[in-house]
Amino acid sequence: MPDAIVTYPALAARLLTLPPSCGPARLVAVDGPSGAGKSTFTDHLAAVLVGAPIIRSDDFSVPWDADPLTWWRPLEMAVLDPLRDGRPAVLRRYDWHHDRYGPQERIPPAPVAIVEGVGAAWAGSPAAYRIWIDAPRDLRRARALDRDGPEYAEAWDAWSTRESTHFTEDGTRARCDLRVDGTTFTQHRFRTPT
Template sequence: MPSVTDAPTTYPALAGLLLALPPSAGPVRLVAVDGPSGSGKSTFAPRLAAALGGVPLVRSDDFRVPWDADPLTWWPPFERDVLAPVTAGRPGRLRRYDWHRDVYGPPEEVPPAPALVVEGVGAAWRGCPAAFRIWVDAPRDLRRARALQRDGIAYADAWDEWAGREARHFASDRTRDRADLLVDGTAVAAPAFHATRPARSPS
């Protein structure tokens, strides 16, 4: 995909660009951070939310999505409990799932802030009313190493199966093709990151 390197490469600069966009979900600018497992999404997203003024961040991992499930298993409860209320200008409700303890946390309120960052596999799918879609990616070997460091080597086979499942989802949905920003996930913990804006052909 042709690209141009005119995108902001710091979190504050990107935040300024996003806050200048019109709302996409009622009063809220929904910012979707998507990409394959281990790409750097979970490092990138909280830094962006902080740069946006500490706006809410909701992750696909806040919902129970088994390793063998459809990657979009989390979307219906997110839409019901968070997206629909904030679109209507009301606070959403969320109980974040604890993967290590297999329990849900206490109820939290998700206010209809100027922006809402949604991160995870499927965040930027075609049905998401995003104001801006961000695709974060990194080489597969690095992504796999990160995931197994996080989850444990016992999950190696499960991760490999999940990687295939998410790849099929992305191919069917053409998620990357619709991204407004492509982020190199190899160094997103730094104050500046490398990103490109896709050059789209006129429709």
């Protein structure tokens, strides 16, 4: 059976029909291993979900040698708890290049909020919809080292092992509502393996 081709507007329409899962918001979790294409996919999806805030694991300080869920408690306190109460969240996004947090940013409750990063769709997430993005390990590693620099090769390899252990123990991939091929999506559509 051939893979299915889906457009971002079609996915956005589906998401807007879901019941809210975090206060008034339908929380969409975009998860998968490092370098799979989560950030790019999330940007394309958010472009059609006008006004949908994106909160990324990279917005928090997560050392290379940390547990993949290190960012979850700070996410809950800064973003999810206020949104759950229907209040705006206040987030200071971490700047990895300068090793510091940026200015406070107000995140108002919205019909859809996207949480993206390793661990976004874990069992404890209040996600209304979970998306798994994956690509072959060699491609993911090349993307990550192109993004972060070749000096992070050893750290990325160790991180890859930790995230793989997390995904296996949590059963993340099996829990996801949608699987996306991270090798071929474009700005307008993506492929879901069948």
